[in-house]
Amino acid sequence: MMNHIDLSRMLRQTLACDLYSNLVTRSTGAAVRGQIEALLSANSERALTIIDFSQVSMIDFSCADEVVAKLLMRYATDDPPGDAYFLFRGVTEDHCDAIEAVLERHDLALAVEEDGEVRIMGVLPDDERLAWNTTHELGSADAGEVAARMGTDVERATQALDRLQRRRLIMRVDERYVVVGNVTE
Amino acid sequence: MTHVISVPPSLDDQSFEQVLEQVAPLSPDEKILIDARHARWASPYGLTALLALAQTRTERPALAVPELEDTASYWARAAFFQHAEGLYDLHGSYPKRRETGESSVLLEITPIGKSDDVHNVVGRVQERAQQIIKNELKLESKAIIGFAMTLSEVCQNIIEHAGQGGWVAVQSYRWTKRLGRRVVVIAVCDAGMGFKKSLESAPGHLPSARWDDAAALEEAVIRGVSRFRDRSRGQGLAGARKYAGRWNGKMSVRSGTARISIVPDWDDDPPLVEGLSEFQGSQVQVIIPEATAGVTK
Numbered sequence: 096m097m098n099h100i101d102l103s104r105m106l107r108q109t110l111a112c113d114l115y116s117n118l119v120t121r122s123t124g125a126a127v128r129g130q131i132e133a134l135l136s137a138n139s140e141r142a143l144t145i146i147d148f149s150q151v152s153m154i155d156f157s158c159a160d161e162v163v164a165k166l167l168m169r170y171a172t173d174d175p176p177g178d179a180y181f182l183f184r185g186v187t188e189d190h191c192d193a194i195e196a197v198l199e200r201h202d203l204a205l206a207v208e209e210d211g212e213v214r215i216m217g218v219l220p221d222d223e224r225l226a227w228n229t230t231h232e233l234g235s236a237d238a239g240e241v242a243a244r245m246g247t248d249v250e251r252a253t254q255a256l257d258r259l260q261r262r263r264l265i266m267r268v269d270e271r272y273v274v275v276g277n278v279t280e
Numbered sequence: 281m282t283h284v285i286s287v288p289p290s291l292d293d294q295s296f297e298q299v300l301e302q303v304a305p306l307s308p309d310e311k312i313l314i315d316a317r318h319a320r321w322a323s324p325y326g327l328t329a330l331l332a333l334a335q336t337r338t339e340r341p342a343l344a345v346p347e348l349e350d351t352a353s354y355w356a357r358a359a360f361f362q363h364a365e366g367l368y369d370l371h372g373s374y375p376k377r378r379e380t381g382e383s384s385v386l387l388e389i390t391p392i393g394k395s396d397d398v399h400n401v402v403g404r405v406q407e408r409a410q411q412i413i414k415n416e417l418k419l420e421s422k423a424i425i426g427f428a429m430t431l432s433e434v435c436q437n438i439i440e441h442a443g444q445g446g447w448v449a450v451q452s453y454r455w456t457k458r459l460g461r462r463v464v465v466i467a468v469c470d471a472g473m474g475f476k477k478s479l480e481s482a483p484g485h486l487p488s489a490r491w492d493d494a495a496a497l498e499e500a501v502i503r504g505v506s507r508f509r510d511r512s513r514g515q516g517l518a519g520a521r522k523y524a525g526r527w528n529g530k531m532s533v534r535s536g537t538a539r540i541s542i543v544p545d546w547d548d549d550p551p552l553v554e555g556l557s558e559f560q561g562s563q564v565q566v567i568i569p570e571a572t573a574g575v576t577k
Contacts, residue, residue, distance in 0.1 A: 153425050155516075156433060
């Protein structure tokens with residue numbers, strides 16, 4: 096299943112005010128994240144959630160920490176509250192400083208869609224970055240295919256892919272891996 | 281007995297120390313009269329700090345307003361009197377209604393006490409900041425968003441750590457005396473608990489051998505330490521510091537008896553000043569100057 100979250104709309108609902116289009120303050124970020132988590136907890140099946148920044152003028156560090164970093168940290172664990180994946184859309188240069196700063200602080204990475212292309216933003220070890228890029232190129236692949244393309248053994252490729260899955264950057268569909276941006280449409 | 285406190289003709293973050301030197305030896309319940317009759321100019325820091333100073337007094341202080349009409353008019357445009365009326369017994373004549381119109385005041389003095397106030401401040405400043413930063417400071421458009429983020433974070437410092445409300449003001453002006461260029465200045469002052477007390481309230485806080493206001497400022501501003509266990513905290517001031525550094529700006533944070541500054545090459549302020557006169561709470565100033573030719577980021 097797929098969710099689309101317009102952060103600007105969610106912000107206005109959260110604050111019950113139409114005047115604001117800036118994601119600022121920690122308390123606002125916590126409230127918006129709470130709404131996202133409530134939406135995700137409403138269903139138990141695997142879900143890809145598009146978090147849309149298109150109508151957000153700006154986001155500050157504190158709010159980015161709550162909306163982006165804490166959301167990812169909650170799900171990027173061995174025991175996440177649900178099988179949720181995230182694709183960030185509409186992220187512009189105006190949002191990047193804050194988002195990159197919080198990703199760096201927490202060693203996190205996310206998938207962002209820009210002009211129809213998906214890329215990784217944030218911190219990712221080289222082997223995981225290579226595994227993600229390889230899977231992205233292949234579209235859908237099993238560990239053996241990824242390993243062959245990476246020029247490594249299957250065990251190492253599987254470990255990197257599993258870590259990417261834990262980070263919610265890759266989905267495992269049966270025995271095949273798909274990067275989140277490849278399954279949006 | 282009323283103690284008369286002289287305000288220097290030019291009131292900024294540096295000269296405000298002269299005010300504090302006169303006030304610090306006095307008990308909070310002693311009556312003071314802030315004599316600003318001869319003030320000719322005040323920075324956003326000077327005005328917001330005057331309001332915060334009143335909050336440190338248990339005996340309601342008095343303030344003699346500037347005699348110079350232009351100065352009183354500017355203080356009125358900056359909304360100083362509007363807020364000062366609630367804190368000081370004002371003596372002298374001043375414009376009772378806040379004048380509006382073309383002004384270098386980007387954001388008049390605004391109280392900050394809750395999250396909504398920050399939304400309001402950021403929203404109000406954004407459009408004019410865009411015009412000033414791009415056209416007057418000649419900085420890249422990237423600097424505009426960073427400015428709003430910095431403003432938001434320094435205001436949130438009050439909400440998260442002061443334990444009571446404070447004030448913010450933003451102004452753009454040509455800083456002829458010090459720099460010879462235009463600057464945009466954010467000042468955020470409160471008379472709350474200050475950094476030392478805030479960090480002391482952290483669970484399991486163990487003060488170092490040298491634990492004072494300067495040490496607390498180093499922890500908070502340089503190392504990004506917060507009173508919260510959550511390691512997400514403390515990024516706000518770090519972000520503001522980074523922004524100031526990136527655009528060759530200056531950021532200074534004063535708390536208690538110390539001031540720490542991120543000092544650009546155009547300024548000669550020491551990075552850390554200790555042994556200042558006590559001023560409770562925290563007072564933050566960020567100065568972003570006009571770009572010089574050939575400077576790229």
